[in-house]
Amino acid sequence: MSNQEQHLQNTIDPTLFQIEDVSNDNSCFYRSTANCFNYLTPSNNFKHIENLYNYGKYKDLKNIYNIQEWGYNGDKQEKLARNLQNIIYTWIINNIDLYLEEYHMDVKTILTFTHEIDVDTYIDRYQHFAGDIITKQYDTGRTNKHGKPIIKKYKLEDRWGGTPEHIAISEMFEIPIVIIHSQKYDVKKDKIITGKIRNNKPEKNVRFKIIQIFGRKYLYKKDPIFLLWKKHNRSGHYMSLYIKNIEYLPQIYTLL
DSSP states (O other): OOHHHHHHHSSSSSGGEEOOOOSSSHHHHHHHHHHHHHTOSSSOOHHHHTTTTTOOOOOGGOOOOOTTSSSSTTTHHHHHHHHHHHHHHHHHHTTTOOOEEETTTTTHHHHHHHOOOOHHHHHHHHTTTTHHHOOOEEEEEEETTSSSSEEEEEEEEOOOOOOOHHHHHHHHOOOOEEEEEEEEETTEEEEEEEEOOOOOOOOOTEEEEEEEEEGGGTTTTTTOOOEEEEEETTTEEEEEEEEEEEGHHHHHHHHH
8 A cells, every 4th residue: 555545544634614713813623613603503502512512413514614603713702712711721720730541641641741831831921821821020120210110021921722722622511622733744754744724714735634533532432523733923823623514424434
């Protein structure tokens, strides 16, 4: 079997999904997850969506894709994204010493490895929504020629969602989260390259590769949330993925 044939065998046809991009403001994980919450719950009641009431009973795609309230950065999407970050933040702090068998580490270690910050810094930084620009200030300990303290301002660092935040959602709601990457086989170079996504559509010959699964123990018990991850401006970016038909799940499960 050739490398290209292996690539085809180990990847997913992207036409099984509808892609929906979200705002690239460092809150993309929370926004894309909020969109998926909306898709995977049948009710239009915000509280029902937030709590995944009757999770797994999908809405019709035409009623959730590219609509003003959710979509790229709709008001309901942002409201739920903010709420999700808040409950994730609380769960992580309350479970900081929890050892997770699936990941062979405790939450604190996962957090430190992922964000490269200590817990105190996380607590201070992540209390603010990832999509907000937060300006803080500090006293330099020096004074100006008038004897007044010199105050410096700085922008709070990014609060992007990563592994600990994925785990928090998975554990709180007991659902699997599947992260997918877009790939393309470059025949001339005989290697796999990143597959481009434009206007919520993959370019020709792009395939989807499963790169990470959170909450494996919940697979086959509840339908997964699918998120598409790609590199964007030298950093990561998440997009919502909506499976078009639940009957495609067994086909996808063969690659998990």
